[in-house]
Amino acid sequence: MLYRCLLLFLLFAAGARVPGQSVKPASPTMDEIRELPDTTLRLAFHFVALPDGTNFVRDARDSLVVAHGGHEKLRADVLMYYLLRELNHRFRVALLDYPPSRDTKLRFALVGGADRPLESAAFYREGEPLRPVAEGFNIVFTRYRGRGRPDAATTGTGSTTIYVYDRLQTYLAGSHDTWTVARLIGHELGHALSLDHTFKCDNPCAGRGFDPLEECYGECTDHNGGSGAVNCFGGSPRELMMGYGSQLHLTVCEVERMWAFLLR
Numbered sequence: 001m002l003y004r005c006l007l008l009f010l011l012f013a014a015g016a017r018v019p020g021q022s023v024k025p026a027s028p029t030m031d032e033i034r035e036l037p038d039t040t041l042r043l044a045f046h047f048v049a050l051p052d053g054t055n056f057v058r059d060a061r062d063s064l065v066v067a068h069g070g071h072e073k074l075r076a077d078v079l080m081y082y083l084l085r086e087l088n089h090r091f092r093v094a095l096l097d098y099p100p101s102r103d104t105k106l107r108f109a110l111v112g113g114a115d116r117p118l119e120s121a122a123f124y125r126e127g128e129p130l131r132p133v134a135e136g137f138n139i140v141f142t143r144y145r146g147r148g149r150p151d152a153a154t155t156g157t158g159s160t161t162i163y164v165y166d167r168l169q170t171y172l173a174g175s176h177d178t179w180t181v182a183r184l185i186g187h188e189l190g191h192a193l194s195l196d197h198t199f200k201c202d203n204p205c206a207g208r209g210f211d212p213l214e215e216c217y218g219e220c221t222d223h224n225g226g227s228g229a230v231n232c233f234g235g236s237p238r239e240l241m242m243g244y245g246s247q248l249h250l251t252v253c254e255v256e257r258m259w260a261f262l263l264r
């Protein structure tokens with residue numbers, strides 16, 4: 001027990017940022033992570049309207065909800081509730097190949113707290129500058145205006161902004177799917193917390209839980225920008241979150257890397 005307490009102290013001491021002092025980041029093993037308190041990632045949601053002004057709404061009595069048969073996912077607070085629930089479930093059971101637990105020990109909450117979810121939501125006209133929240137991850141629901149129509153994007157390691165594209169249109173068309181949306185956010189958070197695609201040739205976790213070639217039909221990529229020449233979708237029965245496909249699971253190496261990033 002003494003050893004365990006000492007170890008925890010050292011982990012947090014190494015994770016603390018001391019001004020003017022360079023400290024090598026802690027790289028906890030999964031056994032060590034299992035003994036740490038959960039880490040909660042706080043999310044702020046940003047909803048950008050379509051060109052005609054249509055947007056997710058704040059009020060259950062809004063005419064848009066009424067016109068769509070009471071479609072509750074058009075309400076920002078309800079949508080956020082489902083996404084948080086799905087993300088928390090996903091990260092509780094995501095870990096593969098670690099018999100003691102499937103829990104990544106990562107949790108999700110709203111930056112403004114659970115009691116008033118709309119305080120964690122911001123609404124915009126199309127083209128209006130975003131007002132990102134500094135102390136959390138910013139999840140931006142918006143329309144994709146370029147070519148290629150990705151489902152979601154982030155700029156990579158260290159980013160705190162995640163874009164989710166064209167979901168309002170799918171809800172207006174009748175979809176009630178939040179499972180896919182949480183899956184997309186989880187994948188992009190993985191990038192933001194330093195993870196590469198499983199089919200990236202030089203993925204630092206390659207060989208520990210997956211083979212990049214098996215993740216994309218024998219064609220790994222040298223970047224995180226997408227599939228490349230071969231469509232990697234469904235490339236592995238492992239259903240890894242950082243591959244393309246079901247995106248359910250994380251390997252021990254990937255969870256250790258995310259925690260090392262968070263404790264840096």
Ligand SMILES: [Zn+2]
Binds near residue numbers: 187
């Ligand atoms: Zn990706």
